[in-house]
Amino acid sequence: MELGMVGLGRMGANMAERIIRGGHRVIGFDPGAAARQAAQAKGIVPAASLAELVAALPVPRAVWLMVPAGKVVDDTIAQLLPLLAPGDLVVDGGNSYYKDSQRRSRELAGHGIAYIDCGTSGGVWGLKEGYSLMIGGDEAAVARLGPVFTALAPAPDRGWGRVGPSGAGHFTKMVHNGIEYGMMQAYAEGFALMERKEEFALDLHQVADIWRDGSVVRSWLLDLTADALGRDARLSSVAPFVEDSGEGRWTVAEAIDLDVSAPVITLSLLERLRSRDKDSFTDKLLATMRNEFGGHALHAAPPATGKPD
Incomplete structure (x- = not known):
């Protein structure tokens, strides 16, 4: 099977490499030239643009997104949409909000394009151990990508499955x-x-x-x-x-x-x-209240040094 992978950071590149080890071909795009070059060393066929990636895929195409959740996903889909055709398929394997995934599924369905939301767990160990995949979307679309899911999972019959309709994967x-x-x-x-x-x-x-x-x-x-x-x-x-x-x-x-x-x-x-509050006003006020009602001792703040943190 042939797959396009958009986003060749740590997760995307490792997932693409595992898919290739499963006997499939992956064409990859990342806006960073260094990421594309590093991906090529893993056996990923680099594309210099989204248009080049889409053109290199056989019809019907399957494109997997591993980009940051939110606006980047929407922007990437907007760039892909004029390049894709009815019957193509888009997978979002990142940590998107499930309601965004439901919206994207409806929007792409209007163009005849299937959308799969795939909750992906495994982190930096996924390349070696396999990924846990929680998949939402149309049953036929999920079945079509079965060979890719089995290549990514810890075993063909373990660690992955369609959990429900669009949005269910990212909700899970x-x-x-x-x-x-x-x-x-x-x-x-x-x-x-x-x-x-x-x-x-x-x-x-x-x-x-x-x-x-x-x-x-x-x-x-x-x-x-x-x-x-x-x-x-x-x-x-x-x-x-x-x-x-x-x-x-x-x-x-x-x-x-x-x-x-x-x-x-x-x-x-x-x-x-x-954990992020280096100068907790909450704790200062708690200490002050204890001093006010009970006369409990206050610890003096260290003198300011005038130096930046």
């Missing part, structure tokens, strides 16, 4: 990422508790390694945690600043819309936001 991936937030927060809090218990001088790498086998809390996340603690048990080189991709926010908003209680996911998102 959104919830997946919300769950991920909660799991990561629970591990982080538990290990922080053990790290603080100086009386026992616990070896956190050893504990993580013990838990990897037979424990109820064993998981791939724990495997990765053990590996990280083995390299740097104190995480001395890591700043306490946690990014979020946006999907945790969407999950919390959806929980509110559906009247579903999701306190763990919600609080894990709020903890990520809190």
Whole structure:
């Protein structure tokens, strides 16, 4: 099978390479010349433009997008639309908001073009281990790309499937990422508790390694945690600043819309936001209130140095 891959960053290039290993041909485009050159070394046929990519694909065409969610997806589709024809197929494998995917599916259907939203999990390990694929869209369109999905998945019969109509793939991936937030927060809090218990001088790498086998809390996340603690048990080189991709926010908003209680996911998102506050007004005000009503001592702020952070 032949596929066009738009976006040859870390995820897109690795996915294309795995598809090629599965016996397929991939033509790839990225606006960055360096990315195209690096992709060529992986066996991807580089295209200098979207027009060149589309022209190189057999009809009916299949184009997979691995570009940032939001405006970039819409802009890319707008550029592709005049180049495509009825019967062609577009896949969005990024972390798009599911309602955007539903809208895009309707818009492309008006041009006779199928649209598949594919929630993709696996990160930097996907090339080696395979990707988990949560797929939304028309059954016939999904079946048509079956050979590509089986090449990307951990095994032909595991780790992938059509979960529902348009939007269902990205909705499922959104919830997946919300769950991920909660799991990561629970591990982080538990290990922080053990790290603080100086009386026992616990070896956190050893504990993580013990838990990897037979424990109820064993998981791939724990495997990765053990590996990280083995390299740097104190995480001395890591700043306490946690990014979020946006999907945790969407999950919390959806929980509110559906009247579903999701306190763990919600609080894990709020903890990520809190990690970014280097000069917390919240904490300052809490300390001030304790001083006002109870006379509890205040810790003085360090003098300003006049130097930028």
